[in-house]
Amino acid sequence: MMASQCSAMYGRYTQELGVYAKEEAARLRDGGLRDGAGLRRNTSVRSRAADLLEYEKDPCAKCQMCASRCQKFLISRVGEDWIFLILLGLLMALVSWVMDYAIAFCQEAQKWMYGGLDSNMLLQYIAWVTYPVVLISFSAGFTQILAPQAVGSGIPEMKTILRGVVLKEYLTFKTFVAKVIGLTCALGSGMPLGKEGPFVHVASLCAALLSKFMAALFGGIYMNELRNTEMLSAACAVGVGCCFAAPIGGVLFSIEVTSTFFAVRNYWRGFFAATFSAFIFRVLAVWNQEEETITALFKTRFRLDFPFDLQELPAFAILGIACGFGGALFVYLNRLIVECMRKQKTINKFLLRKRLLYPALVTLLVSTLTFPPGFGQFMAGQLTQHESLVALFDNRTWCRQGVAEEFDYISHHHAWKHPQVNVFITLILFIIMKFWMSAVATTMPVPCGAFMPVFLIGAAFGRLVGEIMAAMFPDGIHVDGSVYPIVPGGYAVVGAAALSGAVTHTVSTAVIVFELTGQISHILPVMIAVILANAVAQALQPSLYDSIIRIKKLPYLPELGMGHHEKYNIRVEDIMVRDVRYITLNSSYRDLQEMLLTGHLKTLALVECRDSMILLGSIERLQLQSLLSLQLSRQRRLEYLHQLAQETGTHDPLPSLTSDSSPSSPCTHIHLNASTNTSARQEVHSNHISKAFFFHISNFLSPICLQVAEWEDQKLDELVDFKNCKIDPAPFQLVEQTSLHKTHTIFSLLGLDHAYVTSMGRLVGVVSLKELRKAIEGSVTVTGVKVRPPLASFRDSGNSTNVSEVTELHKLCMRHKGLSLPREPNPPDVEKNCEFFSFQNGQRGTRSLITTCEPSGC
């Protein structure tokens, strides 16, 4: 499912070039006014002079040029970006609003069914339970059939995509449809699921599709890959922004969740789109007569003049720390459930066969427990997420009725009051039940997020603490005469921000709650609690999204933790792989074959020669495989056989071999197989097999097959011709002394997959994401990764110049000066680095060509 092809920023140079060339070619082929304009737009900076010349020569070109100029002007002035962002914002606001409408309708329908059947409790139960089970099953089935990529939150995948990794099928129209419909059904079921994670994905899908659409219409800029990445990051902001009507929080949340490095110039693309989207989203509500004007989604009415007492701050801090532990526990629980299901073979097998059973069972369990006349009465089961949140953010105190009822609006807090049971018990039960329910529900294979459920649990927990505080200090803590009672709703706001911050490892949940509630008076408690919760949660567990990334085995780079000062002292030379796979300019096809069989990296280094090891570039494995298959291609074999036939004088000794249709002898059969096979790796294998096979059956088929084998050997001994091979001429290079910290920064900045370690142009090692990950996660001693020798730190002391570098340079100099450096004896450290050069003597004997390379000077 997760066929990921990692093509880092640097690796894309050559690929992009190819695309560019193809575009240009396509445009040239098409001709016409539009394409002519497009072409000229491309060359506009450079070919002003050429334009003018053309103008002089050809009066017909005049109008065409004018048209192109106008179009250029229009597009560059009004700005494609602006139009794009406005369209994106509009689209997403509509999607969000329609979806909310549909969800509300679904929930109303359930309530109506449930309410209409209040005569018979069994019927009521069946109605209460069947409805969500059907919706969730439909959602799971629909997603499974149409696009399995739409399952889950989408934020982990977007983080991976924005890192530069190409995930297939993640940004297609099918996925869009599956995600939107699946999400609507899943949320309509009333299960503890959220919409913000999926909305990030939906917005990105929107942006990708819109980009494609615009590219088809206007071409040019919309095809640029970098630009599309920028638009994707803006889209993530729009997703969160229009989900909560929280433009600022949306932008910040999406940055924190999806990026490691953020370009400030993209920053306000996000702000613009998210604000526009949030505006339209709320305006739709006003136009639909739901609201009088644009206000917050969960408006609170806390008092402004004395929002909280300074002496309440310890309580807020404790709330924050508790939320930190809670958040870590949630992430752990979520991962435990997934891993448990995977490990249990029997469960796993069963679930794979009956894919819809798991979500249906989970839904059945959850909805049974929340059945209002049943256990649901102790945990406000009949309230939807929205209603629960409104009740929890209420500015009145529950445990002591009648305080500060200045405002009059519909409240759902009566649902929390059970005639027999204390409100504290109800809250505690609600928290505990919702906690595991949310953790389980988010593992269902439907499009769903975990933010909103966690937010709700946090709000309930905050409310609990607030109510306890209110019960402890009924007249407030303030000492100076005036009575300022404690506002438990404020605690609910703080708790919601802290728990959701802890689970997602973000600080911007603070901003989201301000925008959601429309009040910023509790800014300091919220900030303190969120930061403390983050500190605790980050020390214990990865964020929920990173956890999912690890579970799904997507490529990732862990963050450098705070306070790990060792990271500043590990260097690249301690973690790099020294046994680099490389090919030289003198490599034969046989070397290539061996290299392809033994290595596993996606790219191979190209060095000048084995002696100098000067890095010239890197070549993708696929390119090399195609080179190899070209060398031993069917065409060439046939040519050779023809030639053979002509040489021996026989008129076509093996007609079956030369005819395209029916291979008759096993010898040719193998060869034809090998050459027509698309996967070159298989070819390599089959070549090996074929050789063994030849000796085995040579009795039957000699001498022609033997001749073919000989020819093959000959061909393999030829030098590789790199002419038709795409080479990345400047792969990213690091130095041995680069610190781990800097390496991490560069890798995450540039979205690298691997980097070569060079010293004076000479290739000495390679560091890939894997090594870096191992080093950061502390397991530097894992196999394949060389550990820095103990006492290594002594090595650099004493002299300010690096010894090995000097030695290396010395060697180069000596080679150039004909080994006659005046009055300078070889320093004793030369031997130190000779170990690298010595391995060339221990090679297999097939390299007759290498020794001949030395006289050909450079």
Add this chain to the structure above:
Amino acid sequence: MMASQCSAMYGRYTQELGVYAKEEAARLRDGGLRDGAGLRRNTSVRSRAADLLEYEKDPCAKCQMCASRCQKFLISRVGEDWIFLILLGLLMALVSWVMDYAIAFCQEAQKWMYGGLDSNMLLQYIAWVTYPVVLISFSAGFTQILAPQAVGSGIPEMKTILRGVVLKEYLTFKTFVAKVIGLTCALGSGMPLGKEGPFVHVASLCAALLSKFMAALFGGIYMNELRNTEMLSAACAVGVGCCFAAPIGGVLFSIEVTSTFFAVRNYWRGFFAATFSAFIFRVLAVWNQEEETITALFKTRFRLDFPFDLQELPAFAILGIACGFGGALFVYLNRLIVECMRKQKTINKFLLRKRLLYPALVTLLVSTLTFPPGFGQFMAGQLTQHESLVALFDNRTWCRQGVAEEFDYISHHHAWKHPQVNVFITLILFIIMKFWMSAVATTMPVPCGAFMPVFLIGAAFGRLVGEIMAAMFPDGIHVDGSVYPIVPGGYAVVGAAALSGAVTHTVSTAVIVFELTGQISHILPVMIAVILANAVAQALQPSLYDSIIRIKKLPYLPELGMGHHEKYNIRVEDIMVRDVRYITLNSSYRDLQEMLLTGHLKTLALVECRDSMILLGSIERLQLQSLLSLQLSRQRRLEYLHQLAQETGTHDPLPSLTSDSSPSSPCTHIHLNASTNTSARQEVHSNHISKAFFFHISNFLSPICLQVAEWEDQKLDELVDFKNCKIDPAPFQLVEQTSLHKTHTIFSLLGLDHAYVTSMGRLVGVVSLKELRKAIEGSVTVTGVKVRPPLASFRDSGNSTNVSEVTELHKLCMRHKGLSLPREPNPPDVEKNCEFFSFQNGQRGTRSLITTCEPSGC
């Protein structure tokens, strides 16, 4: 004043190494428990095994190890970063609070003096005017004497420093003292100046000094350069955060203002420190009985249930656009004043002599105009900035008294009411006068920012629009029965955010106003106005900080504008300088001398040889200069003379030459001068002079001086010995096809100063910040920058592989295979790239060594 030394991230590798080695050496020298622990802390990851071995061998090491472990545990658990950030936050909060206290005291003193003299208007005027003139003059003089670097805002400099440029003296204790005291006096004078820009600088100073202090105490991590940069960016956030008690807005504002790329992992370092700082800052106010509890600085009391009508949005949008134009005008005016003063030679000369006169004159003018009984009565002259803001954010309507006076607090709005003059006239006068006053005042050579004055003007402008709206629609616009009068205070908030956003090109001013006013109800109007203001201002002018950066000629990289799609089509090959200065492994000292005399870049490329042009690394100019001076050093000259004396048999022919103290002959005098001079560049010159001099005075001093000249020539013809030279072994490389967009990204990501352009390891060009700047600013045709040939885009069409690369590779291959590629005729494109190689034939004749390099293989 602005002696800037640009050392980009990449250029620092070697430097860092040296520092690292020196640290290690120093630690080894010191010994003792603390240093032992420090050392072990450094090697802790790698040398667990070694530790254990040591444990076995030496029981004495046990306790030492335990101590080090404990320390390590303590430090890594509690986290140096946390301690550091808490200290920084605490310190800055105290500084901010004390400074506010002092400023309030100054202003009170002025009011008291002014109030006490109300019997005599002349005396009153003298008191009103003298007080600020004295304070500003003191501030200017004090800053000038102690640390001229403390002048101005500090944000432009911090932006430059965070880009990786080292500005001397910007982060010293002297500057700290000058900035804090100068700023207090400047703000105490009541001039329209702000404190947030300087506070960013003060916080950075605090962080830098604290880092030094901690490094002296604990060593280790505090010496790391990357970490210090991270701390600086957190410090910027703290600066804004504790200035406005706005942690979130502070972090965002500092990011927008100082960074182009931001690491999300630093993000919440900033949040933590800024929150802590804001918290302490406000708690101090509570403890000082100024406030009852922690609330916003400029608390507003707008109604929550219906903050604004949807139909008011066009007014908000117009306000935003007008603020955009206003912001651009402010930046333009500010720059115009500075440039005007610079250009006018007479003014300039006069000002340079009497440095204190300019600020004194400006202060005199401004305070005369604001004199309350004079013109000041028409523009609320007696109010301080704080009082004016509180009045402008008032939720009551001024033009129609008596609406919504639910809250009762001290208001200064009576100052705006003139008995004869309309409130609109007062507001308009206030805006116009404050506008030019602020623009002029911020050019004074005192520590001052422009944010707060601009914020105030914006608030006044917003208020004006609001009052006009309130006058036009006295009963509000809403149609559905209920009357919701317009809130002009809301317009003031929107205007303040929009104008300050336009001047600074930031969106986060929106968040700052929410935190300043403690209300978020106007989020949508604020966001819309800020975004529109930004769009307008960014299209017209650079931000105020970028404008100052350009005025001060600090190194910078302009942002890529939006909608400039041409940027995606320009490539590095279009802008790179092809005539790269380089040295080869075979260069003689004479080549080096020539290269140093002709070039101007700070680093020179080192290539393998002129034929292969393979890039090996880069060397700093300083390094080469020291190499050259070493080769012709005094020591060597003396040795040579000794040798000469021994050869000729004479016993010491020139005793004066060998004696250190008194050089007697002009010949030696010059030489001694040359060799003892620290600047190698001068030496190069003096070498030239000396040679001419020799021929001139050879009559007197021959034959010895002639022999010395000959010896010198001989020495210059020797090959350069790079053994003692620090070489950056992996300078940053780009490919010719890299787009301008990507190049810009990489340059700003990595803080590069220049990058080499290579093709298959071969050096083909260099791109520096200058070329990039020119290309972005549109003047691609400036001299020294080669423009891409017209019709260049056709070049890549047709074939997906790049032709020139293949040719290049082909050549390399041919060289290696001894010019005998089997059955492959030379492709016709070879000639195309020969132009590059052909220039080697047109060289000066000094290179006899190059031709000999070819047989020595690689």
